[in-house]
Structures are given as C-alpha cells and as structure tokens.
C-alpha cells in the first residue's frame with residue numbers, strides 16, 4: 574500500500590475524477606490508515622511504498638504491478654500522468670529481493686486489469702490495458718488468460734467490476750455484468766455459474782473494488798447489497814469508508830497490491 578500523503582485530484586483520467594471537487598487530505602489519510610490497520614488487525618502483513626509528491630495517484634498501489642508465484646509483471650501506464658509510478662514499483666520489488674521483475678512491452682495497469690483465480694488470469698481491456706498485454710502476461714506467468722471486454726467508462730478497470738473471492742479452493746468471484754460486453758458476460762456466466770452478480774447501485778459504490786482473503790471481504794461500506802450474498806456464501810463482509818479515495822476513482826482494491834508468493 575502507498576500512503577496518500579500527496580493524494581489530490583489535479584487532472585481527470587477517469588469519469589470519477591473532478592479537479593473542481595476538493596479532496597479532504599487529512600480525511601483521506603485517516604480513511605487509508607483505517608484500511609491498513611484493518612488488514613493488520615486481520616493478521617495480514619502490510620508493506621508501505623514511499624509516496625512521491627509529484628505522483629498524486631500513487632495511493633492506488635494495485636496499478637503498479639501484478640505478482641503471481643513471486644514473479645512480477647510491472648506496469649506500463651496508459652496515461653502520462655501516472656507513467657513514472659511504474660519504475661517506483663519495479664524498484665521496490667527488486668530491492669525486496671524479487672528476481673523475476675519484468676518491464677512490460679505493452680500497456681497494462683497491474684491488478685487494475687488483471688485478476689487471479691485458481692484456474693485463470695482474468696484480463697480486462699477496453700479502456701486502459703492493451704489487448705496485447707494479455708498474451709504477454711500469459712507467456713510470463715504460464716497461466717491461461719481469459720480476456721474480458723469492459724464497455725462502461727465508469728468501470729474502466731477490471732477490478733472496478735469484478736472481485737475474486739477465493740483464488741485457492743475454487744474459482745469464486747463477484748461481478749457487475751453491466752460493465753462487460755455481451756460476449757464477455759456470457760464467458761463470465763459460463764466460467765462462474767455460482768458467482769454473486771452485483772446490481773448497478775453496489776457497483777457505483779465501488780462494491781466490486783474489494784479485497785478478499787478467502788474469508789473476510791473488505792469492501793466499501795456503502796455497497797450494502799453485497800453484504801447478504803457474501804454472508805450466504807460463508808464470507809465475512811468488512812465495510813470500510815474510503816469516500817475521499819473514491820474521488821480519484823478507486824477504493825479498497827485499488828489501494829491494495831497483493832503479493833502472491
């Protein structure tokens with residue numbers, strides 16, 4: 574995770590960002606710290622990246638890379654405003670002893686557009702990551718990639734529309750069908766017949782931008798419609814308030830890069 578010490582909305586690269594709407598920075602920091610402390614209270618280790626004053630979107634750490642089995646596919650950002658973040662992440666992994674760190678050829682925004690299930694890498698395209706990043710990831714990780722077309726600009730990254738609930742025992746996900754093309758919706762229905770499907774209101778509250786450890790699911794507290802279906806499937810929803818971070822177009826998952834292996 575990366576503390577939002579310099580978080581601000583000074584440009585607009587997604588429909589949620591409005592530079593005219595002020596950000597309450599102390600509140601953003603408090604909300605972020607509460608998320609970090611919740612992870613720690615649940616027994617997870619949290620590492621912190623050092624924020625850069627010139628990179629206001631760095632708080633969305635999930636965009637910096639995809640890590641699977643200890644192999645790191647770095648990011649290449651679609652917008653110049655975020656381009657310099659990619660090297661910060663790659664350097665962090667190298668300094669931490671990760672030896673397989675790849676600087677990608679094609680645009681990919683890390684876990685923003687890649688989700689890891691037990692069987693596949695799900696990969697979003699349409700707004701940010703290049704379709705060419707999909708075969709690049711498949712080759713690098715040796716895992717089958719399932720490409721999914723995003724069609725609603727409000728849900729510009731895969732992780733704004735789909736959350737993996739369990740990536741070990743089975744392929745459990747929740748998603749918002751309206752974010753995907755008809756063909757991709759059919760693929761999701763075929764791969765995940767038992768998925769939780771979210772309505773538009775919970776999707777707009779960024780309820781799919783959640784993090785699951787296989788038991789607890791941390792998600793925006795406003796996504797109330799997802800709490801019941803999660804409990805029915807044996808998960809424990811943990812609502813968090815990240816209202817200030819939503820002004821940049823991200824929530825729980827965007828703030829959390831997962832280190833797998």
Ligand SMILES: CN(C)C(=N)NCCC[C@H](N)C(=O)O
Nearest residue numbers: 633635685730732821823827
């Ligand atoms: C899933 N993740 C990581 C995200 N959706 N990231 C949020 C990025 C927000 C940033 N202002 C941007 O537009 O790039």
